Amino acid sequence: MPTVTPVLWTPPPDVRERSRIGDYLRWLERERGLSFAGYPQLWQWSVADLPGFWSSIWQYFQVLADGGPPATEALVGRQMPGARWFPGARLNYAEHVLRMPGLADDDPVVLAYSQSRDPVTLTAAQLREQVRRVRAGLRRLGVARGDRVAAYLPNIPETFVLMLATASLGATFSSCAPEFGTRSVVDRWRQIEPKVLVAVDGYRYGAKAVDRRGEVAAIRAELPSVAHVVTLPYLHDAPSGWAELAGETDEPLAFERVPFDHPLYVLYSSGTTGLPKPIVHGHGGILLEHLKMLALHTDLGPGDRFFWFTTTGWMMWNYLASGPAVGTAVVMFDGDPGWPDLGALWRLAEQAGITFFGTSAPFLLACRKNGVTPKQYDLSRLRGVGSTGAPLPPEGFRWVYQEVSGSVQLQSLSGGTDLCTGFLGSSPLTPVYEGEIACRCLGAKVEAYDPQGQPVIGRLGELVITAPMPSMPVGFWNDPDGRRFREAYFEFYPGVWRHGDWITISERGTCVITGRSDATLNRGGVRLGTAEFYSVVEGLDEVLDSVVVHLEDPAGGPGELVLFVVLAEGLKLDDALRAKLVSQLRTALSPRHVPDAIHQVDAVPRTLSGKKLEVPVKKILTGTPGARAAARGALANPESLAAFERLARERAAS
Numbered sequence: 001m002p003t004v005t006p007v008l009w010t011p012p013p014d015v016r017e018r019s020r021i022g023d024y025l026r027w028l029e030r031e032r033g034l035s036f037a038g039y040p041q042l043w044q045w046s047v048a049d050l051p052g053f054w055s056s057i058w059q060y061f062q063v064l065a066d067g068g069p070p071a072t073e074a075l076v077g078r079q080m081p082g083a084r085w086f087p088g089a090r091l092n093y094a095e096h097v098l099r100m101p102g103l104a105d106d107d108p109v110v111l112a113y114s115q116s117r118d119p120v121t122l123t124a125a126q127l128r129e130q131v132r133r134v135r136a137g138l139r140r141l142g143v144a145r146g147d148r149v150a151a152y153l154p155n156i157p158e159t160f161v162l163m164l165a166t167a168s169l170g171a172t173f174s175s176c177a178p179e180f181g182t183r184s185v186v187d188r189w190r191q192i193e194p195k196v197l198v199a200v201d202g203y204r205y206g207a208k209a210v211d212r213r214g215e216v217a218a219i220r221a222e223l224p225s226v227a228h229v230v231t232l233p234y235l236h237d238a239p240s241g242w243a244e245l246a247g248e249t250d251e252p253l254a255f256e257r258v259p260f261d262h263p264l265y266v267l268y269s270s271g272t273t274g275l276p277k278p279i280v281h282g283h284g285g286i287l288l289e290h291l292k293m294l295a296l297h298t299d300l301g302p303g304d305r306f307f308w309f310t311t312t313g314w315m316m317w318n319y320l321a322s323g324p325a326v327g328t329a330v331v332m333f334d335g336d337p338g339w340p341d342l343g344a345l346w347r348l349a350e351q352a353g354i355t356f357f358g359t360s361a362p363f364l365l366a367c368r369k370n371g372v373t374p375k376q377y378d379l380s381r382l383r384g385v386g387s388t389g390a391p392l393p394p395e396g397f398r399w400v401y402q403e404v405s406g407s408v409q410l411q412s413l414s415g416g417t418d419l420c421t422g423f424l425g426s427s428p429l430t431p432v433y434e435g436e437i438a439c440r441c442l443g444a445k446v447e448a449y450d451p452q453g454q455p456v457i458g459r460l461g462e463l464v465i466t467a468p469m470p471s472m473p474v475g476f477w478n479d480p481d482g483r484r485f486r487e488a489y490f491e492f493y494p495g496v497w498r499h500g501d502w503i504t505i506s507e508r509g510t511c512v513i514t515g516r517s518d519a520t521l522n523r524g525g526v527r528l529g530t531a532e533f534y535s536v537v538e539g540l541d542e543v544l545d546s547v548v549v550h551l552e553d554p555a556g557g558p559g560e561l562v563l564f565v566v567l568a569e570g571l572k573l574d575d576a577l578r579a580k581l582v583s584q585l586r587t588a589l590s591p592r593h594v595p596d597a598i599h600q601v602d603a604v605p606r607t608l609s610g611k612k613l614e615v616p617v618k619k620i621l622t623g624t625p626g627a628r629a630a631a632r633g634a635l636a637n638p639e640s641l642a643a644f645e646r647l648a649r650e651r652a653a654s
Helices: 020-032 039-048 048-059 095-096 124-138 157-168 182-189 212-222 241-246 283-297 315-321 342-351 362-371 393-403 483-490 530-537 575-588 613-622 638-653
Strands: 007-009 108-114 118-125 147-153 172-176 194-199 202-205 207-210 228-232 263-268 279-283 307-310 330-335 356-360 383-388 407-410 414-416 421-425 444-447 459-463 497-505 513-514 519-522 526-528 541-552 562-566 597-600
Touching: 007 393, 020 283, 039 048, 048 283, 095 283, 108 124, 108 157, 108 342, 118 124, 124 157, 124 241, 147 157, 147 212, 147 407, 157 172, 157 263, 157 315, 157 330, 172 182, 182 212, 194 241, 194 562, 228 241, 263 283, 263 315, 279 283, 283 315, 283 421, 307 315, 307 342, 315 330, 330 342, 342 356, 356 362, 362 383, 362 393, 383 393, 393 407, 421 483, 421 519, 444 497, 459 575, 483 497, 513 530, 519 541, 530 541, 530 562, 530 575, 541 613, 562 575, 575 597, 613 638
Parallel strands: 108 330, 147 172, 147 194, 172 263, 194 228, 307 330, 307 356, 356 383, 383 407, 562 597
Antiparallel strands: 108 118, 202 207, 263 279, 414 421, 444 459, 459 497, 497 513, 519 526, 541 562
């Protein structure tokens, strides 16, 4: 008999009266004469009538603009790439974030916690005042529309203020977290040639002090475009360039209204091979997408405190920063989430009164494995838990409902830096099924393609987006003919966005991501995702981390499935543990999942944002030199590649 997937959370009967998406549905009926029985029907309309849906988002949220609807069409052309959104409109993202609907001047809007200094709280009035001053300071440095401002800063209020001030001028913002090394930063910013660099002198990560003055000097030396360096003392007692930048001024706060697709900020791909892709996001696309997601999907608004654990090198920071645009306060944290123990962020949730707690799937699984019990803290204000960064397996879902709260809505989210959002997620109207993402997000026509490029339901397929979204990148920086952009997303299926994940979409509209399609494990013609491997292997107490790759046989044979494990301190991979791993994989998954070889390594290579690097590992094992398989500056632990290079040499010699 087929197994029945447990339902872990069900929308309350009065959800339409209590939620923001319910208010939006009433608005649609009143203003547009549209009525929908449930979320599936609403989603279908949102992807079938793109101009109608996105113009409704514009009007419902009362976007401030010159030449907006009905004076301009919502969408000109549906081709990808090339679709143009609201071409006659001029607006400014920062104007909407600082509007902070529903918040009074003295309401807290930023609550920032750090392991480097005491907590900082900014009210709505204080945030606007800080942006006003820094905006004037940037103008004194010669920053104008179209210039680039670079931030080598952590997740602190000053970074938020700098981004908004930059955006208010029509200049373009770009951030790298200060744990990024010199080469990684230079590879990113040399492409965009910033005029101003704002940087901290160091930071604390748990009990460790990390001095960054040498890195800042080296970055400055490699970026001839930088005319001004502004230093923010964060670790040392030193003169503050930031204080001067944010100094007294009579200059009023103003907002340069720019075209819908004017560059707001530049984000970067992981850059594990070659230079990181500089992904340009526009004011209008980010604004509309984040208004939709934060209000209608995450149900955030006045009275909420929105947290996501992130650094400024991950798109979730940009996502978090849009919170005030829907009237919610944001909670920032800078430091080691595992210090002094894995309960630190849950204690923060109690202290800050967090109502939505966002984190990564690996963090939730680490809490589960280490026996953390968040429900021991006062989490009475918590309504939602968000998980992204990797697929969250069923045991992760169960742990949240057993050890965090039985009443929260767990929202598993999947998206990417490329769109600066999630296109798979949840809504207040959708139940939570164990191990499954609840729905495809409004306006996101996500489908699963079979090998012939046909959409399938209930079967594994390639994750594609078959209709344009406003937050798709404006393009790549310095890619005038769009060639790099087309090659990145539209080469495999012309006119269709290929994201690079395997997905199964169920009959009820839920989704399961099973790993990267470029890291596919092909055993006897059957495609296997990596996510299920990691769920089983890392579920063992002995295993801290793992990575699995499939090495094809050039002669057409079955190839070789190779598993690498990082073991708990003091353990060695012996025959007994090998047998246990094989037994677990065979029993929990299938005989096809049993690896041909298992090796112990000290660490799994990961990007600076924490993603496993299956493809570079595979390249190294098949003969590509490590220096070409992965850009070391993009790795959190470049020394981890040595073990795979050594094994590759041993395999070649045998």
